[in-house]
Amino acid sequence: MAHPIQNTESACHGPMPLSEKLGIGFWLSVGWIALVFACAIFADLLPLAEYDAMDWKNQASPPGFRAIRSDSHGQSAITTVYVFGTDTMGRDILARLIYGARISLAVGLIAPMIGLVIGGIIGMLAGFYRGRAETIVMAIMDVILAFPGLVLLLAVYFYLGPGLDKMIFALGFLTIPAFTRVARANTLNFSQRDFVTAARALGQSDIHILAREILPNIVMPMIVYALLIVSYMIVAEGSLSFLALGVPPPTPSWGGMIAGGKEMLDEAAHVSLIPALVMFLTVLSFNLIGDAVRALVDAREGQL
Amino acid sequence: MLLMVNRLRVRIPTDRGPVCPVDGVSFTLERGKTLGLVGESGCGKTVLCRAILGLLPKGTMLSKDAEIIFDGQLLNRLPERGLNKIRGREVAMIFQDPMTALNPVMTVGRQLSEPLVHHLGMTAKDAKRKATQLMAATGIPNAEQRARLYPHQLSGGLRQRIAIAMALACEPRLLIADEPTTALDATIQADILDLLSFLHNEKRMAMILITHDLRMAAARTQNIAVMYAGKIVETATTGELFANMRMPYTRALFNAIPRIGNPTHRVLKTIVGQPPNPIDPPQGCRFSPRCLYASLKCKAEEPPLLPEDPLAHRTACWHPLT
Amino acid sequence: MFNQRTILDVQNIRVEFRIEKRKTLRAVSGVSFDIKQGETLGLVGESGCGKSSVARAIMQLPPPTSGRVLLEGDDLTEVSKKQLRQLRPKFQIVFQDSISALNPRQTIGAAIAMPLHIANNGSRSEQKFMVQKMMAQVGIDPEYYNLRPFELSGGQCQRVQIARALMTNPHLLICDEPVSSLDVSVQAQIINLLEDLRCRYGLTMLFISHDLAVVKNVCDRVAVMYMGKLCEIGSSDDLYRFPLHPYTEILLNAVARIEQPRALSDAQTDVMDSPFPAGSPPGCRFHQRCNMKQGICSETEPEMKRVRSDRWVACHVRE
Numbered sequence: 001m002a003h004p005i006q007n008t009e010s011a012c013h014g015p016m017p018l019s020e021k022l023g024i025g026f027w028l029s030v031g032w033i034a035l036v037f038a039c040a041i042f043a044d045l046l047p048l049a050e051y052d053a054m055d056w057k058n059q060a061s062p063p064g065f066r067a068i069r070s071d072s073h074g075q076s077a078i079t080t081v082y083v084f085g086t087d088t089m090g091r092d093i094l095a096r097l098i099y100g101a102r103i104s105l106a107v108g109l110i111a112p113m114i115g116l117v118i119g120g121i122i123g124m125l126a127g128f129y130r131g132r133a134e135t136i137v138m139a140i141m142d143v144i145l146a147f148p149g150l151v152l153l154l155a156v157y158f159y160l161g162p163g164l165d166k167m168i169f170a171l172g173f174l175t176i177p178a179f180t181r182v183a184r185a186n187t188l189n190f191s192q193r194d195f196v197t198a199a200r201a202l203g204q205s206d207i208h209i210l211a212r213e214i215l216p217n218i219v220m221p222m223i224v225y226a227l228l229i230v231s232y233m234i235v236a237e238g239s240l241s242f243l244a245l246g247v248p249p250p251t252p253s254w255g256g257m258i259a260g261g262k263e264m265l266d267e268a269a270h271v272s273l274i275p276a277l278v279m280f281l282t283v284l285s286f287n288l289i290g291d292a293v294r295a296l297v298d299a300r301e302g303q304l
Numbered sequence: 305m306l307l308m309v310n311r312l313r314v315r316i317p318t319d320r321g322p323v324c325p326v327d328g329v330s331f332t333l334e335r336g337k338t339l340g341l342v343g344e345s346g347c348g349k350t351v352l353c354r355a356i357l358g359l360l361p362k363g364t365m366l367s368k369d370a371e372i373i374f375d376g377q378l379l380n381r382l383p384e385r386g387l388n389k390i391r392g393r394e395v396a397m398i399f400q401d402p403m404t405a406l407n408p409v410m411t412v413g414r415q416l417s418e419p420l421v422h423h424l425g426m427t428a429k430d431a432k433r434k435a436t437q438l439m440a441a442t443g444i445p446n447a448e449q450r451a452r453l454y455p456h457q458l459s460g461g462l463r464q465r466i467a468i469a470m471a472l473a474c475e476p477r478l479l480i481a482d483e484p485t486t487a488l489d490a491t492i493q494a495d496i497l498d499l500l501s502f503l504h505n506e507k508r509m510a511m512i513l514i515t516h517d518l519r520m521a522a523a524r525t526q527n528i529a530v531m532y533a534g535k536i537v538e539t540a541t542t543g544e545l546f547a548n549m550r551m552p553y554t555r556a557l558f559n560a561i562p563r564i565g566n567p568t569h570r571v572l573k574t575i576v577g578q579p580p581n582p583i584d585p586p587q588g589c590r591f592s593p594r595c596l597y598a599s600l601k602c603k604a605e606e607p608p609l610l611p612e613d614p615l616a617h618r619t620a621c622w623h624p625l626t
Numbered sequence: 627m628f629n630q631r632t633i634l635d636v637q638n639i640r641v642e643f644r645i646e647k648r649k650t651l652r653a654v655s656g657v658s659f660d661i662k663q664g665e666t667l668g669l670v671g672e673s674g675c676g677k678s679s680v681a682r683a684i685m686q687l688p689p690p691t692s693g694r695v696l697l698e699g700d701d702l703t704e705v706s707k708k709q710l711r712q713l714r715p716k717f718q719i720v721f722q723d724s725i726s727a728l729n730p731r732q733t734i735g736a737a738i739a740m741p742l743h744i745a746n747n748g749s750r751s752e753q754k755f756m757v758q759k760m761m762a763q764v765g766i767d768p769e770y771y772n773l774r775p776f777e778l779s780g781g782q783c784q785r786v787q788i789a790r791a792l793m794t795n796p797h798l799l800i801c802d803e804p805v806s807s808l809d810v811s812v813q814a815q816i817i818n819l820l821e822d823l824r825c826r827y828g829l830t831m832l833f834i835s836h837d838l839a840v841v842k843n844v845c846d847r848v849a850v851m852y853m854g855k856l857c858e859i860g861s862s863d864d865l866y867r868f869p870l871h872p873y874t875e876i877l878l879n880a881v882a883r884i885e886q887p888r889a890l891s892d893a894q895t896d897v898m899d900s901p902f903p904a905g906s907p908p909g910c911r912f913h914q915r916c917n918m919k920q921g922i923c924s925e926t927e928p929e930m931k932r933v934r935s936d937r938w939v940a941c942h943v944r945e
Contacts, residue, residue, distance in 0.1 A: 194727035195737075198787070201685050202741050202794065203714035216731040299319070344809040460673075489672040489836060491876055494883035516809060519885045560814040564839040564881050568846060568862055569821060572814040578779055579809075 026292040029285035036282055040101040049092040051099045052250040058082070059090040063270055087260055087271050096252035097278055103246075103253040104282065107168055107237040112229040114172025115179040120222055122176070123183025128191055128210060138184070141177035149174045153245060162248045171236055175229055182225050186218040220297045227290035231283040238279055254279045306478060306510050307333040307356070307374050313367035314348075314355050323582040325351040327534035328367075332614050333478070333527075338504055338511040340521030340542065342557075343531035346579055349514050352531075353480045357395060358387045375477070393423060396471035400483040402463040405470065406455040412439075412466045413451025419473055438469040443499055461492035465499070472503065479504075479511045485520070497524055518558050522546060530554045533580050533590040536609060540617035550617070550624035553591045589622065597623045630662040631698075633798050633830040634684070634717075639693030641679045653679035654690070655854040658930070661798070666824065666831040668845030668862065670838055670877065676854040677834045681802045684832070685719050686710060697798065715741065715794035722803035724783035728775040734786045735761075735771035741793040756793070764789045764819060781812035785819065792823065800832045805840060817844060838881050842866055847936070850874050853911045856930065860937035870939040872916050910942065918943055 039046070063085040084093035122141075126134040156170040190196065191214060199209050234254075240246040241255030249256065254275045261271030314326040325348040333339050341349045354360050356372055356379065372379040374390065382390070399405050407415055416435035420426045426434065432451075439447035442465040455463055464484060471479055481500060485493035501524050504511050515521055521528050522542065529539040530551065538551035549555040559573040566572075577594040580586050586593050592602040602622050609620040641654040654676040661667045669677050683690035686702050695702040697717055702710060721727040728737050738757045742748060748756065758768035764785045775783050784804060791799060801820065805813040817840065823829060835841050841848055842862055849859040850871060858871040869875045909924040910916070916923065920943060928940045939945055 194721040194723060195729045197687055198727050200687055201714060201719050203711040203744055213729050344811060491880040494880045522885055557810060560811045562839040562843045564842050566843050570843055571821065572818055572843065574814040574818060575811040
């Protein structure tokens with residue numbers, strides 16, 4: 001229909017509230033991420049089993065399994081409920097999931113942060129000053145981008161040994177080129193605008209122009225980009241742990257848990273599938289939040 | 305009557321609530337005549353013209369009793385397919401920025417000949433010849449060579465000529481020119497306007513010339529409609545309007561134009577204040593907050609466009625100037 | 627008129643841009659003029675003729691490729707970076723696109739306060755007071771202090787730009803097409819505002835525009851520019867009444883032709899593909915469009931020559 005017909009006499013609405021604009025998917029995602037965060041932060045306060053306590057009698061028990069153990073005197077029976085069951089070594093999956101969330105979130109949040117800060121600064125400087133330095137910097141970034149990431153991660157693992165910190169730094173290093181490009185492209189765009197010329201005409205110094213005129217304009221697109229990188233990093237951590245290149249056992253991580261269940265997929269699929277589902281939901285939530293924020297920022301930007 | 309627009313009201317939903325950029329507009333255009341649609345930016349003149357061709361964004365609503373009658377057809381009830389037959393063939397449009405109408409990756413010659421092949425069923429060879437003819441008719445010298453160029457290789461004036469040639473390809477009966485010269489230099493503006501008047505006379509084609517500059521409409525239109533905040537506030541034949549501006553807004557708009565004959569440092573007559581916010585237009589006459597002659601009645605009651613006779617000098621004003 | 631101090635003296639500036647490895651684009655090729663205290667000089671010409679490049683070269687953003695720009699005796703192209711930054715408050719610029727000229731993330735109060743912030747002038751509350759006083763002077767409601775540019779109309783943004791430029795008490799204000807993208811009614815408001823501020827602050831102005839009518843209303847003297855060179859300069863009354871250069875005549879006719887259409891003739895002005903031909907042809911830059919060219923016009927480039935006391939023209943035929 002080219003001309004939808006409707007009576008125009010209806011009353012005026014006020015501006016659309018933010019909650020409506022973002023949609024139900026966004027709020028469900030926020031709820032899930034908040035839950036994961038809360039669990040990860042308060043893991044020690046929750047009534048959970050030890051994540052590395054092995055119950056050898058009940059290996060790979062299904063979700064909701066009630067294990068009955070006798071205490072040291074062999075008298076009263078203590079019942080443990082494994083909400084999500086146990087893994088192949090009889091460890092409580094729920095506890096491992098929650099402690100594993102710490103690893104996934106640490107990698108997912110800190111690694112992009114490294115890229116955001118370092119890549120952002122390099123990109124801003126390259127886009128602002130241009131010239132030969134920019135050409136060189138962008139060439140280096142292209143080299144890093146072209147370098148196979150997995151080879152670097154393997155090298156880090158074998159030369160520096162396993163460890164969460166090393167993995168985070170290696171992954172963070174790999175995100176630098178992408179952030180550099182985003183920062184540079186946005187800086188280029190804004191430094192050609194007249195308000196930057198106007199600030200120069202007033203005698204504003206370069207550092208002030210970068211900090212006060214350009215940075216506030218590129219922060220939002222950078223954060224939106226970082227939100228999308230978060231999910232990449234969570235998946236990357238999962239993949240590395242799956243390949244046993246991640247955090248060393250017995251520290252739980254979602255990727256390691258998925259890997260742990262791979263031998264028994266036909267008998268006890270939940271051992272792999274539950275962490276996989278949790279990871280899937282988390283990644284999906286970060287992506288949905290990123291998309292919603294980007295749509296919102298784009299709409300705002302359209303008004304500017 | 306070639307085009308008749310009755311009680312047209314366009315409502316566009318936005319984040320801050322619905323706006324009515326066109327709010328109850330009626331006008332007529334006779335065959336082969338030119339109408340100047342004059343107003344400042346945001347007064348709804350562009351939306352009005354897009355509404356005629358059904359080119360408004362999704363979610364836009366027209367009032368129930370609106371009628372857009374082109375040559376006996378009710379355009380606003382026509383399905384998309386029917387409109388497509390009208391667009392380009394019966395009614396063509398040219399825009400302020402000719403770049404938006406041209407495909408940057410196709411030579412201008414091909415852009416001109418392709419619709420001729422598709423719409424009019426010409427052979428490729430005939431279409432090519434016709435395209436060159438059209439370019440020559442819009443005053444492009446060395447048309448054959450220039451047909452092989454891409455839009456970015458042409459100057460702004462030439463691009464607008466190509467856009468006009470494209471609009472004329474199917475010999476439309478109505479040409480809507482939306483600020484066709486605003487993006488061009490003064491010397492070229494005059495050329496393009498002369499070209500449009502020439503084509504209008506030559507082809508007996510009706511034209512709606514949208515402009516913010518009353519001077520441009522002065523010599524190149526038979527009728528003028530002045531718009532303010534989504535409404536037509538004054539309409540008359542061009543001669544009558546310039547001889548006798550009755551709506552204070554029209555006169556103020558005319559007086560605000562800097563004249564080349566003015567002495568230096570002369571204080572210009574301005575209209576105080578800003579055009580109204582389309583989300584929340586003022587009560588009564590929409591021009592009343594800025595009008596020197598506004599009375600209490602102006603602020604309370606909206607003046608109708610009178611007299612009813614569409615051919616008369618009509619004004620929407622409680623205190624028309626004499 | 628004779629004892630007035632020269633505020634700006636532009637001497638033979640050239641501006642070249644490198645567009646490709648070995649290709650340079652000459653935007654301005656040898657432009658000289660001066661502006662006396664309290665005077666408004668208009669610079670007119672079609673788009674792409676280099677008017678804005680002249681403005682930016684004076685602002686040293688970027689500096690001209692060669693030539694001198696003397697502001698009250700200081701050569702802006704020679705002084706050190708630090709000195710230049712200290713001199714910057716003396717010369718300010720207002721851009722055409724007022725939306726682009728204001729940082730979308732900054733409140734207009736912060737934008738106008740920027741010069742005070744740079745000069746570290748006064749406490750926060752003092753700054754706010756000074757900004758609001760200036761806002762009232764340029765006709766913006768001081769209540770708008772915390773609004774952002776997209777919440778204002780184009781005309782109001784232009785007022786914000788003017789306020790920001792005036793906060794430094796400049797001796798020279800360059801206006802680069804300040805009213806070209808505004809509606810007729812708002813255009814008149816801004817022109818009147820500039821006139822009012824000129825009287826109040828004794829501003830010296832360089833007013834760039836492609837609209838000859840606007841320039842006539844604002845400027846004491848007018849310079850006409852064509853393809854990177856000046857063709858004519860003189861007092862606005864004299865120049866508009868007796869245009870000497872054929873290009874000036876074409877420009878003036880165009881204004882009249884908008885109101886008085888004529889039959890389509892061969893004298894179309896826009897049929898060139900590009901305002902910049904690849905290599906500069908020898909002779910007068912205008913000779914291809916000129917209707918009174920002579921043999922010499924396609925051979926040697928005319929120099930600026932004085933015709934009357936305050937009237938210069940670069941034309942072999944009319945000098």
